[in-house]
Amino acid sequence: MWSTRSFGRLLDSPWPRSGAAALAGALPVLAFPAPALWxxxxxxxxxxxxxxxxxxxxxxxALDGWCGGLGFMLAVHHWLLPSLHVFIFLIAALLGALWAPxxxxxxxxxxxxxxxxxxxxxxxxxxxxxxxVRSWQGLGGPWGxxxxxQWQVGPALRLASVGGVWLLSFLVxxxxxxxxxxxxxxxxxxxxxxxxxxxxxxxSAAYAxxxxxxxxxxxxxxVVQPGVYDGPDQRFARExxxxxxxxxxxVDLIVWGESSVGHDLGDRPDxxxxxxxxxxxxxxxILVNVDARRSDRPGIYKSSVLIGxxxxxxxxxxxxxxxxxGEYIPARALLGWATSVGKAAGExxxxxxxQVVMDAGRLRIGPLVCFETAFPDMGRHLTEDGADLLLxxxxxxxxxxxxxxxxxASLAALRAAETGRPMVHATLTGxxxxxxxxxxxxxPRLGTGASAARVYDVxxxxxxxxxxxxxxxxxxxxxxxxxxxxxxxGVRTLRPRRTGPEPLVPRARTARESPARPVR
Numbered sequence: 001m002w003s004t005r006s007f008g009r010l011l012d013s014p015w016p017r018s019g020a021a022a023l024a025g026a027l028p029v030l031a032f033p034a035p036a037l038w039x040x041x042x043x044x045x046x047x048x049x050x051x052x053x054x055x056x057x058x059x060x061x062a063l064d065g066w067c068g069g070l071g072f073m074l075a076v077h078h079w080l081l082p083s084l085h086v087f088i089f090l091i092a093a094l095l096g097a098l099w100a101p102x103x104x105x106x107x108x109x110x111x112x113x114x115x116x117x118x119x120x121x122x123x124x125x126x127x128x129x130x131x132x133v134r135s136w137q138g139l140g141g142p143w144g145x146x147x148x149x150q151w152q153v154g155p156a157l158r159l160a161s162v163g164g165v166w167l168l169s170f171l172v173x174x175x176x177x178x179x180x181x182x183x184x185x186x187x188x189x190x191x192x193x194x195x196x197x198x199x200x201x202x203x204s205a206a207y208a209x210x211x212x213x214x215x216x217x218x219x220x221x222x223v224v225q226p227g228v229y230d231g232p233d234q235r236f237a238r239e240x241x242x243x244x245x246x247x248x249x250x251v252d253l254i255v256w257g258e259s260s261v262g263h264d265l266g267d268r269p270d271x272x273x274x275x276x277x278x279x280x281x282x283x284x285x286i287l288v289n290v291d292a293r294r295s296d297r298p299g300i301y302k303s304s305v306l307i308g309x310x311x312x313x314x315x316x317x318x319x320x321x322x323x324x325x326g327e328y329i330p331a332r333a334l335l336g337w338a339t340s341v342g343k344a345a346g347e348x349x350x351x352x353x354x355q356v357v358m359d360a361g362r363l364r365i366g367p368l369v370c371f372e373t374a375f376p377d378m379g380r381h382l383t384e385d386g387a388d389l390l391l392x393x394x395x396x397x398x399x400x401x402x403x404x405x406x407x408x409a410s411l412a413a414l415r416a417a418e419t420g421r422p423m424v425h426a427t428l429t430g431x432x433x434x435x436x437x438x439x440x441x442x443x444p445r446l447g448t449g450a451s452a453a454r455v456y457d458v459x460x461x462x463x464x465x466x467x468x469x470x471x472x473x474x475x476x477x478x479x480x481x482x483x484x485x486x487x488x489x490g491v492r493t494l495r496p497r498r499t500g501p502e503p504l505v506p507r508a509r510t511a512r513e514s515p516a517r518p519v520r
């Protein structure tokens with residue numbers, strides 16, 4: 001019969017233990033869309049933490065962290081497998097290594113004689129440091145941040161307005177650490193319970209203090225989602241037909257998805273005239289997205305272009321943060337062979353140089369393209385620059401039957417809550433959705449099976465959230481905690497173990513090898 005002892009012996013073997021760590025690291029994926037079991041995020045890390053704390057050596061704990069990170073990255077990005085093939089395993093292995101120090105810290109603070117209170121500060125801080133590093137665009141960006149699992153939880157969205165998705169990640173990890181101590185370390189249950197109570201009190205206070213979004217107006221925004229079409233011309237014709245249906249609907253702005261126009265408007269002025277005619281028919285400016293080789297400069301760009309009744313208004317935003325492998329090949333001279341084994345970019349797209357806030361009638365809009373909606377700082381900077389409304393233009397048709405469209409749409413709720421600005425997530429093939437300034441969804445979404453134009457009555461707000469005002473302060477705090485830890489550990493390492501001088505000769509011993517008694 002299988003027993004706990006047998007399972008323990010199995011975990012003593014390197015390969016089974018590595019597999020168990022990878023499986024434990026993959027568990028949090030169930031808290032992300034499409035399963036969207038948001039509550040599971042608060043317990044999903046417990047098996048991984050419990051495994052790392054029992055590692056026989058510090059090196060093994062670091063390996064548990066690495067394997068768990070590999071499992072986490074594979075699970076959260078599994079829908080990339082058809083596009084990246086073997087590269088997804090390489091990328092997961094490289095990024096998974098970021099969790100090796102985290103695994104080492106788990107054992108350092110929870111193994112042996114646990115330091116529960118310190119662990120509840122250090123381990124979430126170390127997790128935020130990992131999320132900060134992998135949020136760099138060159139490493140793939142911040143897709144799958146643990147705090148983003150809370151996108152549909154009202155109180156969590158209020159906390160996001162205080163400290164962004166970073167604060168939510170810190171909170172989720174802290175609860176997981178406290179629960180691990182409560183379950184696995186009986187001697188530290190009192191501090192674990194005290195920590196849970198303190199965490200609940202602190203988050204409740206932040207929730208109560210966070211200012212609510214004051215709605216001061218409304219705007220009618222239309223989203224045009226054509227559905228799956230082969231070729232840019234067929235897609236454009238469908239977008240044109242759907243947009244005509246908006247005539248007489250009194251809309252303020254019409255939004256098309258990413259790559260909704262497959263030709264440069266300078267090369268194809270006929271397309272620009274057709275979109276301008278739609279603007280005149282509907283009485284609203286239209287934000288399109290052009291994915292084409294530009295006529296006025298070398299290279300292919302993805303650009304948000306605003307078109308009014310007289311044609312392009314001159315407002316244009318060129319996508320700044322490109323998808324690695326999907327829109328460019330990092331170190332193409334070395335990794336260019338990726339194009340032969342997956343759907344990697346045959347030619348690198350060019351980057352824009354700055355974010356742009358556009359004037360669309362009475363609205364000031366801040367466009368983001370594709371996975372730029374995953375970056376908290378981009379929405380915050382657009383809000384600081386005066387945007388009334390955030391707009392995400394996306395295309396996930398390559399991943400139509402995966403969890404990717406659901407995951408992508410959920411990010412807009414967080415960006416809205418963080419900035420106190422409504423956000424529209426418009427796609428070619430779904431999921432399209434709109435969120436109010438508090439992160440709550442507005443109206444029904446357009447799923448992956450929809451081909452439609454829908455009008456949303458969007459509440460507007462113009463207050464300044466604490467996150468916009470103070471920025472990524474949870475990250476700054478986490479780095480400060482880790483810096484203090486580093487200094488403390490360094491001082492402890494350099495401190496001499498003996499405070500007095502060494503004796504010149506050893507003490508005399510008796511024939512029975514016991515210390516001689518001093519003569520009195």
